[in-house]
Amino acid sequence: MPIPAPNLYPPFNIIRLSHVDYGVRDLAASKAFYVDTLGLQITDEDDTAVYLRAMEERGHHCVVLHKSDAPHVKALSFKVFDEDQLDKAHDWFMAQGHAVTWVERSFQGRTLATTDCFGMPIEFFFRMDRLAPIHQKYALYKGVKPLRIDHFNCFAPDVDKAVGFYNEIGFRVTEYTEDEESKRLWAAWTHRKGGVHDIAFTNGTGPRLHHTAFWVPTPLNIIDLCDLMSTTGYLANIERGPGRHGISNAFFLYVRDPDGHRIEIYCSDYQTVDPDLEAIKWDLKDPQRQTLWGAPAPRSWFEEGSLFEGLEPVASTLGASPIIAP
Amino acid sequence: MPIPAPNLYPPFNIIRLSHVDYGVRDLAASKAFYVDTLGLQITDEDDTAVYLRAMEERGHHCVVLHKSDAPHVKALSFKVFDEDQLDKAHDWFMAQGHAVTWVERSFQGRTLATTDCFGMPIEFFFRMDRLAPIHQKYALYKGVKPLRIDHFNCFAPDVDKAVGFYNEIGFRVTEYTEDEESKRLWAAWTHRKGGVHDIAFTNGTGPRLHHTAFWVPTPLNIIDLCDLMSTTGYLANIERGPGRHGISNAFFLYVRDPDGHRIEIYCSDYQTVDPDLEAIKWDLKDPQRQTLWGAPAPRSWFEEGSLFEGLEPVASTLGASPIIAP
Amino acid sequence: MPIPAPNLYPPFNIIRLSHVDYGVRDLAASKAFYVDTLGLQITDEDDTAVYLRAMEERGHHCVVLHKSDAPHVKALSFKVFDEDQLDKAHDWFMAQGHAVTWVERSFQGRTLATTDCFGMPIEFFFRMDRLAPIHQKYALYKGVKPLRIDHFNCFAPDVDKAVGFYNEIGFRVTEYTEDEESKRLWAAWTHRKGGVHDIAFTNGTGPRLHHTAFWVPTPLNIIDLCDLMSTTGYLANIERGPGRHGISNAFFLYVRDPDGHRIEIYCSDYQTVDPDLEAIKWDLKDPQRQTLWGAPAPRSWFEEGSLFEGLEPVASTLGASPIIAP
Amino acid sequence: MPIPAPNLYPPFNIIRLSHVDYGVRDLAASKAFYVDTLGLQITDEDDTAVYLRAMEERGHHCVVLHKSDAPHVKALSFKVFDEDQLDKAHDWFMAQGHAVTWVERSFQGRTLATTDCFGMPIEFFFRMDRLAPIHQKYALYKGVKPLRIDHFNCFAPDVDKAVGFYNEIGFRVTEYTEDEESKRLWAAWTHRKGGVHDIAFTNGTGPRLHHTAFWVPTPLNIIDLCDLMSTTGYLANIERGPGRHGISNAFFLYVRDPDGHRIEIYCSDYQTVDPDLEAIKWDLKDPQRQTLWGAPAPRSWFEEGSLFEGLEPVASTLGASPIIAP
């Protein structure tokens, strides 16, 4: 099944991914990880939640940590182009039979909560509190010096279906992996903001969140983080990497937070603003697809992911299999 | 005069800057500079012209060098979102009283030639030959390893007028410098593609092209280029830098090609896709505006620029003055 | 068994490791690897041998490749402080009952060939042809941009014996690994030139050469090499890394040449000129000893090494075992 | 006047430069600079003095800051190979007619205080308190992440005389600048520890300390420091750079501490352990001598330096002049 032509005039205009809301069991432990180790900046906190932004962001938050009995993901959030797009989104989702609700979210304006084609909770908003720039306050930089949230990556039980849905609302495929036998999609990377992806999908029991990624400028940031984590008690939290993906050309590191939520640190992708950008096709059996070079991914990387709150994932129907480290 | 509110629904949709066409006196000398030293890749050449692309680009060219008796710039070119935008652009420019012509350009589809508010030649197109990706052909990387064209910077005799015009066609201001006395703009950075700028304007005799910039990922690329140029006969071609601008946060180097055309190598700017991004205002008298740190710019940097073919620049009416190296 | 006190007044003065002479089956294939990929510079070549130096070296060669029916290592060579040291070395080795011969070596002065405590061929010289500096000829830099040969690492069937021997001739231990049960040495790093090592020894069937290492200034050089090798047909030649060793703090990559000789690219160690530098002790069971972070070493890395010409290695008597990747 | 042949068997064995003792007027201000900004680690402090070490050092201190009414330098200190060398040094200096005293220095063993050929206070010791390694305590790294003290650079009123003296006690010249007209030395770089220099001399009113340098592994450390200093109130303390010297190939930055003492941050030099290393000669009129590339040095860099306590410097008799920034 080929990937669909991009929908250049989607029903409403999503600008970019915005933030993720993680349920975590121990706020102090999570702060030690996200703030002291990764280097995100606290923009608000109380006993139940911590709001974080990366160094070049002006929006109030790219990560929300809320205290929770069990680890989960509350929702993935996206920023739209203006207030009108929220109403267009509302009407489109309703017309498609998805539940829609206007919800209150701290530090945000009108927020539309709905679900994607798998029931995965997604939210849309336009207004979020804007903060003064800190990208030139170099004394604040620490940890991996994260500059901005870059993308979400989700397990999907049917990647063809995911691409169909997200393509319809304007996400454009930049790279994809096809199973040569079934001609079905194994994975796809789709964007709105002009990078390789805002959200990607990988075949597997889903919907589950595989990881949230942050962008850093150079591989040295990632090596600094490895040095720091391996000497401050976080060695076991380094799950995979560093290495380079064939897909997206990203130099990457995957780490796990204290609740097991997976965070990718990421650099070296490319600009994709051209509407006629040709998606790059990879064969599932190409070992350089996953790893242009570097150690193979461990089994946990293929199998584990964060559950969405109250949502039972379902198994994929596609039985093909990538190369897993022994 | 404050900067205008961004025009979020412009008359036609420009995606990004695309390429510059330089007139050069000695194609061989220019190739030695752009190909062997900077590391751009030749995509086509004959006795009269050389076409170049950067490492992550799939479009056929970001620089055209054409043999010419005198150095000049033929035009600055921009890519639009689809073919319809060309017709909308044609009609809008005609309605505004700008001369419009459909011109033939090698390796491109329909191309609209017109002028901006100062008579500066600008061109629009949607289709350009698309080439296979080379960003993972690491054996081809050399010189500064340029990844993509990033922006143009032009001298304008009236920056308020420039911002008025480009804002109307959708360029959004990200940072600007105001002369505190006259309240007029000294300089402005405006974007379409989600970086700090596609095109910027600086007060001065114009229109002239101050520089074309290429994006590299790390300051080490720039230091490598300094090492290479300073030991291969190009020391005098290094005009300014490396250093960091306050504006845009860019780590920069300015070099001059064999005809004096100025090229910037550039990294460390930030993502600007939010339509509600607040422009950052700088005072003309703030020395960290030009140079967060690093040696002050030499006089040539403030005064010299490339002429557009057949176009006589005019002096600016704004007499304010930035800080120039002694 | 504790490590011995350093012999600060050894019988003769070795300055540093100098070069390795590899037997290779296909000179063209080896040149493609060492010159085009690693970036060593050819200083002499004919049909039977190629001489190479790294970018900051003034001595004629740090690697000799000689055509050979089978891969092997001819000898490991060391530079002494002056001509007198050669005579002192000659007399000392003879007094210890080691065979000594004055041999002819191209581009070198008087050269003493002898053997170490395992019969491993080692050579000493003072004079080698001196070449003009090229470290500022930046146009010559390519591949991993190797600056200098850094160290040898050898399998030894008895590391305590190796340390006893090399310590006596002035090599000082900087770090070592002890088997906590037997109190015997598993591995040791010893230096003359003021870095972590000129020669190291690891428990195993020996004598065999585990690897020769080259020094580069930053991890980015190593990442560049991974990118290059993984896209030019050398992916399978990347054996281990990148990662950071606990021991020596080195950021490392291990690659295999076309004959299987192992080359390490290495940075981030530290200065060790203090005669009272305390050696750092590591426990064999400490997983961060081998790998502060990064994927575990593959089995080949523990088991494979280059044979010395005409020398049959013997098994180690120490049965302890480090952590091997599954 | 040619440089003398190196004295390979000097009267006593100096290992390396060790530390500098600066008089500073405000300990708190100096701590903010050396600790919070540069990133040196405090190893001891009280109301009158602060002791500092760099990240890979095991000796107790490389910088001592002592409270003083006026800025000055108390002495430059060197570590010798063993206790016997102290006695040999004592006897040699006494025989040469230099005043010698055994002095008490905190955290050090026997310490010999004497003067060089210009009366400049220099001290020698072998024992200093040894501290546990911190080079793998990555959470401690900050500022420019200085790894070790690298060298001193002094104004000398007669560089030929300086080279004569220091050469006699074993310092070997690696690079030098000659005034082509007078054939006198303008500057020289001399080493003991195997880098380009432990101590260098530049023509000028002296003896004065031009700067103390710290070694970092990559230019990115230096750029990080520029970013930090330029946004934390230290912009005016950045005096020169970054850039690359022709001499030594160093990538450099010069900053001034709160009392005006000059500190260099430095990387990219090369290994010099070969006793037959040929010194590199530069012409005083070669502009790439001082600056392979980068902005020219400001006048302050040529003229200002730290006084030694109680020592009146004298003017140089060599009137030649290098290239100074306008």
Ligand SMILES: [Ca+2]
């Ligand atoms: Ca709150």
Ligand SMILES: [Fe+2]
């Ligand atoms: Fe990702």
Ligand SMILES: [Fe+2]
């Ligand atoms: Fe620019």
Ligand SMILES: [Fe+2]
């Ligand atoms: Fe090694």
Ligand SMILES: [Fe+2]
């Ligand atoms: Fe220096």
